[in-house]
Amino acid sequence: MSTTPHIAYLDNGDSTQVLPEVIEEMLPHFTEWYGNPASLHQLGLRAEETLDEAREKVAGLIGAKPAEVFFTSGATESNNIALEGLRRLHPKKKHVLISPIEHASVRNVVLRMEKEGFVELEELSVDGEGLLILDSLREKLRDDTLFVSVIHGNNEIGTIQDLRPIAEICHEKGALLHADCAQTFGKIPLNVKDLGVDLASFNAHKLHGPKGVGALYVRKRLKLRRLFEGPPQEQGLRPGTENVPAIVGLAKAAEIAVRDMDEVMPQVNELTKQLADRLQEIPHVQINGPEIGSKNRLPGNLNITFKYIEGEAILMSLNYGGVYVSSGSACSSRSLVPSHVLTSIGLLHEEAHGSIRYTLSRLNTQEDVDHAVVETAKAVERLRAMTAFIPEEHSKRESEHATTFYKQRKEKLD
Ligand SMILES: Cc1ncc(COP(=O)(O)O)c(C=O)c1O
Missing domain, CATH: 3.90.1150.10 (Aspartate Aminotransferase, domain 1)
Incomplete structure (x- = not known):
C-alpha cells in the first residue's frame, strides 16, 4: 500500500490557495454575466452593477468611500500608479522618501525615478526589528518632499508599521503617505482613515483570492496622472476593461478574511x-x-x-x-x-x-x-x-x- 507523501504549503506570503466560496462567487461572471461593464445592454449593465457592488464592499472593508477605490491588476500595479502618478503630476517636488524594507514594486519604481533624474531619493532608517525610526522621518522630511512610501506589513520579516504617527509627521510637513498594504489586508484590522494614509495598495492573492487583481485607495480630491491612455474606466485613472470575475473574487475573499x-x-x-x-x-x-x-x-x-x-x-x-x-x-x-x-x-x-x-x-x-x-x-x-x-x-x-x-x-x- 502506498501512502501519498504529506505536502506542507508554507509559502502563503507569496500566494494562497483560492477558497472554494470565492471560486463559486466568481464562476457565473465567466459563464453567464460576461458582459463588458462599459456596454449599454443588459449584460453590460449587469457587469457594471457587479463592479459597483464589489467596489462598495472593498471600500467598506478598508474604511474608504467607493469613489476612492480603483481596481487594478494587483499591488505591483497599484504601487506604480500611486507613486509614478504623483511624480508625474508634481514635477517640482523633487524629494521622495521610502523605508529601506520596501517590496520591489515600490523600491524599483523610485530607484528608476532617481536614476532618470526626476527625484532625489532618500531611505529612512529602521530598527533591528524593521520598525521605522520616527526621528529619521522627522529629520529627513523637507519642504519639497512629495511622498513617503512605507510598507504596512513587511513580506519578508512580517514587521507591521504603526502608520498613524508616520502619517501625522508626513502631513505636518505637507508630504503624502503611501502604504503598501498587500500583506496586511485581511490579516489585521485595517481602516485607511484611521491609519491616516493618502494612498494604499492592496491585492487579492495573499488572502485566498485570485491572482492578477488588486485595488488602489486614493484619498478623495487627491489627483494622480494616469500611466496608460485609453478609455475612461476607473475614473480615467486606470483605463482598460475591468476584470470583473477577478474583482468579484477580490471582494469575496476580502469579505471572508475580514469576517473570520x-x-x-x-x-x-x-x-x-x-x-x-x-x-x-x-x-x-x-x-x-x-x-x-x-x-x-x-x-x-x-x-x-x-x-x-x-x-x-x-x-x-x-x-x-x-x-x-x-x-x-x-x-x-x-x-x-x-x-x-x-x-x-x-x-x-x-x-x-x-x-x-x-x-x-x-x-x-x-x-x-x-x-x-x-x-x-x-x-x-x-x-x-x-x-x-x-x-x-x-x-x-x-x-x-x-x-x-x-x-x-x-x-x-x-
Ligand atoms: C508587500 C507586497 N507588495 C506588493 C506585492 C506585489 O503584489 P502583486 O503580486 O499583486 O503584484 C507583494 C507580493 O509579492 C507584496 O508582498
Whole structure:
C-alpha cells in the first residue's frame, strides 16, 4: 500500500490557495454575466452593477468611500500608479522618501525615478526589528518632499508599521503617505482613515483570492496622472476593461478574511508560534523580525536564519521533503544578492543568505507544522554536516556522523 507523501504549503506570503466560496462567487461572471461593464445592454449593465457592488464592499472593508477605490491588476500595479502618478503630476517636488524594507514594486519604481533624474531619493532608517525610526522621518522630511512610501506589513520579516504617527509627521510637513498594504489586508484590522494614509495598495492573492487583481485607495480630491491612455474606466485613472470575475473574487475573499479574522488569525498565530518554538530547538538559529504573535508581526510570518548554511540549499531540501517555503522574498529568491530587508535590520550577508521564510495561512494544520519541523531538522543537520564553517562547539552537538565529517574536513583544511 502506498501512502501519498504529506505536502506542507508554507509559502502563503507569496500566494494562497483560492477558497472554494470565492471560486463559486466568481464562476457565473465567466459563464453567464460576461458582459463588458462599459456596454449599454443588459449584460453590460449587469457587469457594471457587479463592479459597483464589489467596489462598495472593498471600500467598506478598508474604511474608504467607493469613489476612492480603483481596481487594478494587483499591488505591483497599484504601487506604480500611486507613486509614478504623483511624480508625474508634481514635477517640482523633487524629494521622495521610502523605508529601506520596501517590496520591489515600490523600491524599483523610485530607484528608476532617481536614476532618470526626476527625484532625489532618500531611505529612512529602521530598527533591528524593521520598525521605522520616527526621528529619521522627522529629520529627513523637507519642504519639497512629495511622498513617503512605507510598507504596512513587511513580506519578508512580517514587521507591521504603526502608520498613524508616520502619517501625522508626513502631513505636518505637507508630504503624502503611501502604504503598501498587500500583506496586511485581511490579516489585521485595517481602516485607511484611521491609519491616516493618502494612498494604499492592496491585492487579492495573499488572502485566498485570485491572482492578477488588486485595488488602489486614493484619498478623495487627491489627483494622480494616469500611466496608460485609453478609455475612461476607473475614473480615467486606470483605463482598460475591468476584470470583473477577478474583482468579484477580490471582494469575496476580502469579505471572508475580514469576517473570520478574529477567529482565524489567533489560530494561525498559534501554529506559527509552535513552529518557531520547535525550530528554535535546532542549534544556531535566530528569528528575524518582531516577536511572533505580537501586534507588530504579521500573523503567520516566521523568518528564521539557520546559521552556517545557505537558505537556498535548505529551501531545495525542504522542497524534496514536501515542505514549500521561500528564502527572502519571491523576487530575491532567484538571485544571489542577499535580501535588502534582512541586511537593513542588521543581518550579516551570510546570515541573510541562511534565512528561510515560512508563511502560514488559515488552511495550514498541525500536521503541516509537524512535517515542517521534521523535514527542516533533517535538512539542517545534513547540510551542516557538509559545511566547514560550523563552530567546533556546535558540531559536538550534531550527530556523530556530522562531527566526524566536520573534523575530517577541518583537518584537511588545516
Ligand atoms: C508587500 C507586497 N507588495 C506588493 C506585492 C506585489 O503584489 P502583486 O503580486 O499583486 O503584484 C507583494 C507580493 O509579492 C507584496 O508582498
